[in-house]
Amino acid sequence: xxxxxxxxxxxxxxxxxxxxxxxxxxxxxxxxxxxxxxxxxxxxxxxxxxxxxxxxxxxxxxxxxxxxxxxxxxxxxxxxxxxxxxxxxxxxxxxxxxxxxxxxxxxxxxxxxxxxxxxxxxxxxxxxxxxxxxxxxxxxxxxxxxxxxxxxxxxxxxxxxxxxxxxxxxxxxxxxxxxxxxxxxxxxxxxxxxxxxxxxxxxxxxxxxxxxxxxxxxxxxxxxxxxxxx
Amino acid sequence: xxxxxxxxxxxxxxxxxxxxxxxxxxxxxxxxxxxxxxxxxxxxxxxxxxxxxxxxxxxxxxxxxxxxxxxxxxxxxxxxxxxxxxxxxxxxxxxxxxxxxxxxxxxxxxxxxxxxxxxxxxxxxxxxxxxxxxxxxxxxxxxxxxxxxxxxxxxxxxxxxxxxxxxxxxxxxxxxxxxxxxxxxxxxxxxxxxxxxxxxxxxxxxxxxxxxxxxxxxxxxxxxxxxxxxxxxxxxxxxxxxxxxxxxxxxxxxxxxxxxxxxxxxxxxxxxxxxxxxxxxxxxxxxxxxxxxxxxxxxxxxxxxxxxxxxxxxxxxxxxxxxxxxxxxxxxxxxxxxxxxxxxxxxxxxxxxxxxxxx
Numbered sequence: 002x003x004x005x006x007x008x009x010x011x012x013x014x015x016x017x018x019x020x021x022x023x024x025x026x027x028x029x030x031x032x033x034x035x036x037x038x039x040x041x042x043x044x045x046x047x048x049x050x051x052x053x054x055x056x057x058x059x060x061x062x063x064x065x066x067x068x069x070x071x072x073x074x075x076x077x078x079x080x081x082x083x084x085x086x087x088x089x090x091x092x093x094x095x096x097x098x099x100x101x102x103x104x105x106x107x108x109x110x111x112x113x114x115x116x117x118x119x120x121x122x123x124x125x126x127x128x129x130x131x132x133x134x135x136x137x138x139x140x141x142x143x144x145x146x147x148x149x150x151x152x153x154x155x156x157x158x159x160x161x162x163x164x165x166x167x168x169x170x171x172x173x174x175x176x177x178x179x180x181x182x183x184x185x186x187x188x189x190x191x192x193x194x195x196x197x198x199x200x201x202x203x204x205x206x207x208x209x210x211x212x213x214x215x216x217x218x219x220x221x222x223x224x225x226x227x228x229x230x231x
Numbered sequence: 232x233x234x235x236x237x238x239x240x241x242x243x244x245x246x247x248x249x250x251x252x253x254x255x256x257x258x259x260x261x262x263x264x265x266x267x268x269x270x271x272x273x274x275x276x277x278x279x280x281x282x283x284x285x286x287x288x289x290x291x292x293x294x295x296x297x298x299x300x301x302x303x304x305x306x307x308x309x310x311x312x313x314x315x316x317x318x319x320x321x322x323x324x325x326x327x328x329x330x331x332x333x334x335x336x337x338x339x340x341x342x343x344x345x346x347x348x349x350x351x352x353x354x355x356x357x358x359x360x361x362x363x364x365x366x367x368x369x370x371x372x373x374x375x376x377x378x379x380x381x382x383x384x385x386x387x388x389x390x391x392x393x394x395x396x397x398x399x400x401x402x403x404x405x406x407x408x409x410x411x412x413x414x415x416x417x418x419x420x421x422x423x424x425x426x427x428x429x430x431x432x433x434x435x436x437x438x439x440x441x442x443x444x445x446x447x448x449x450x451x452x453x454x455x456x457x458x459x460x461x462x463x464x465x466x467x468x469x470x471x472x473x474x475x476x477x478x479x480x481x482x483x484x485x486x487x488x489x490x491x492x493x494x495x496x497x498x499x500x501x502x503x504x505x506x507x508x509x510x511x512x513x514x515x516x517x518x519x520x521x522x523x524x525x526x527x528x529x530x531x532x533x534x535x536x537x538x539x540x541x542x543x544x545x546x547x548x549x550x551x552x553x554x555x556x557x558x559x560x561x562x563x564x565x566x567x568x569x570x571x572x573x574x575x576x577x578x579x580x581x582x583x584x585x586x587x588x589x590x
Contacts, residue, residue: 123279124318126305128380129336138335142322 006200013179016091017159020099021152024106028151032110054104058164065097065169093170094177098159106155113147114140146222153215157208180204233290235384235416241282243271248282248440250275254384254416260427261420262451263437269420272437273386276418277312278305289383289416306336311382313390317373319361325372326357332380340381350412351375351405367398371405378409385417391426399426403584406430411587428452428465428505429584448503453544453553462542462553464511466504467586470496479578486548487527491581501586510580511554513543514573515564525576527552531568534561541566545574552576 002010031050035043053061069076069087079085087093117140125135141148163181170177172186184200187193235254240247250272252259261269274280276287278294281302287295294308295301305312319328329348332338348354351371361369370390377385390406391399403426410417410430421427427434427448434451436444444451449465456462468484478494482502489504496502517526529547541561543554552574556566566572 118318120314120316120318121320123305124312124314125320125331125335127277127308127310127312128332128376129306129338130331131306134335138331139320 002199002203006203008175009178009180009183009200010203012091012175013160016094016098016179017156019092019095020102020159021106021156023095024099024103024155025148025152028103028106028155029110029148032107032114032147032151035107036111036114050107051104053101053165058101058162059168061100062097062165062168065093065100065165069093069096069169087170089170089173089177091170091176094162094166094179095159097165097169098162098179101162101165102155102158105158106151109147109150109154110144111147113144113150116147117143146219149218149222150215153211153218157211160207160211161204180207233383233416235276235290235418236286236288237272237276239272239275239282239285239287239295241275241280241284243280246271246440248272248275250435250437250442252435252442252445254418254433256414256416257432258410258413258417258419258430260431260434260448261418261437262422262427262431262434262455263443264422267422267437268440269422269437270388271440273388273418273420276308276384277310277386278303278308291383309381309383311377311380311385313370313373313377313385313387315389316393317361317369319369319372319376321361324358324360325353325364328361328372329353329357329375329379331376336380338379338381342379342381344379347375347378350378350408365398366394367402370394370402374405374409383415385413385415387417387419389420389422391421391423403429407584407587424452424455424460424463425505425582428463429503449551453551456537461555462508464504464506464508464550464552466506466550466552468502468504470498470500470502473498482583484548485550487529487550487552489525489527489576489581490578491583492578493583496585502583503586505582505584506552506576506580508542508553508555510576511552512575513545513554513556513560513564513566514575515570517573518575521575522577523575524578525574525581527574527576529572529574531566531570531572533568534566536561543572545572547574 031046035047067073071086071088076087085092087096121139122135125139130138161181163185166177166179167182172178172182178186180200184197187197187200237253238251240249246268248268248271261272263269271280275282282295284297286293289309292309293301294303320331330344351374353371353375356364356368364372374390391402394402407430419430431448434446434448435442436451452463452465454462466484466487468482470480471483472481478492479490480493480496481488481490482504484504491504527547529545532544532546532551535542536558539558540555541558543556543561543566545552545554554574
């Protein structure tokens with residue numbers, strides 16, 4: 002692998018990891034609300050979460066540009082509060098990837114939370130545990146497979162995000178040019194095919210590795226939960 | 232220790248619960264058919280279902296009082312709850328399950344972990360996960376977990392109903408030991424006559440969401456006709472004789488001497504005998520040439536007729552035995568209150584359980 006390829010890979014990993022790291026907690030919170038609470042506006046929240054999945058990525062990217070761009074209301078807010086800018090930065094690529102991956106992270110977490118037997122939480126309460134302790138000792142561990150599945154799925158999605166990213170933060174080598182953007186750029190140039198092919202193979206290996214790893218993690222977790230003896 | 236006092240009413244869906252009773256240390260059974268509201272009453276005591284009005288108090292605290300706006304959450308009610316389905320935490324070992332109230336619930340007390348583990352025979356299973364346990368073992372863990380929560384009241388919601396007959400028989404002796412050692416009120420919900428007959432000190436009969444009667448197991452079960460069930464006579468006594476050769480014992484119960492099949496109990500043990508009304512025949516003279524060995528001389532107390540059948544209550548010493556015969560035989564034999572008769576009970580139809588509490 003060439004130095005450029007390694008840089009592209011590291012940048013992609015950085016973007017995808019940042020995307021997951023910052024969306025996991027809000028995704029869990031949203032999944033919990035959808036799985037456990039009945040409230041006004043629940044359907045609206047549900048639709049909002051699914052939106053990036055059904056909207057053309059270009060539209061999502063443009064919306065991000067309007068909101069988080071240098072002159073966007075949220076962009077200015079973040080710059081004033083944390084000194085954080087998104088426009089044409091890798092942070093923007095991470096934001097785009099996180100938003101696009103969000104529905105994919107929420108869904109498995111929500112499913113696993115719905116599968117947690119609330120009778121177990123009730124049992125924990127009769128044994129003296131308060132709500133926080135019940136959550137940490139019963140709900141969270143039992144929802145862990147879903148959390149992991151969501152993280153892996155979201156990571157894979159973030160790694161391959163293209164449309165929203167290129168619309169929001171453009172295709173800047175070394176800053177916002179992740180794996181799929183680099184492949185796209187190479188395919189645009191007349192003699193880039195060979196280099197593109199190498200990156201394509203790399204991304205196949207990465208994707209396959211992620212899927213196998215998540216399978217393995219899910220299976221060993223399920224084993225621990227179901228027939229004991231880890 | 233103290234008494235649990237319950238005086239509540241409330242609606243759940245379109246079902247009305249009205250319950251007033253108290254439970255002393257020992258086992259109080261909430262007895263009634265499925266859907267009678269027993270479990271709902273238990274949940275109201277546990278705090279997972281809210282009554283509309285009334286008051287619930289244990290020795291140390293008021294759990295619920297609608298007048299004083301007291302409604303403690305389940306975790307501060309000082310209860311132990313054994314659920315029908317066990318509800319063990321699948322991701323924890325048996326040991327972690329048992330000690331949950333200590334490490335997660337902050338409950339502390341004098342009950343020793345080793346003692347509870349030994350009491351329920353769980354020594355070999357501590358490092359296993361619930362999924363690898365049998366149904367009976369799981370329920371034993373559930374009972375242990377509730378005991379180790381240092382409860383002031385132990386609530387058990389049909390803990391044996393998820394088990395088959397054999398497992399039930401396996402676990403009943405453990406419950407019996409728990410009951411015999413308890414210095415707290417245990418509320419035991421069940422629709423099984425046998426369990427109630429064996430475990431309960433007092434029975435609260437529940438029907439249609441309301442308390443129908445409160446009494447000893449003998450008093451309540453003697454009149455139990457719910458669900459096409461039949462009355463069961465309960466007699467408490469002491470083993471006076473053992474016949475090693477034939478594997479039978481003789482028990483004295485309130486002046487009645489009854490032989491029954493049993494080969495493990497020692498002379499002097501306390502037993503509780505159960506005899507179904509349809510297993511009891513009536514004779515007006517002593518019978519010879521009959522295989523039935525228990526012939527108990529007594530006097531008819533009442534004769535109640537229900538169409539084809541009649542239920543004859545015979546007092547034998549200080550005990551009572553109910554017999555179900557046809558109205559036809561009742562008339563043919565001229566069975567009326569005050570008549571001296573013999574209650575005939577086959578040895579093989581006497582069921583029993585050891586009563587540890589009285590030992």
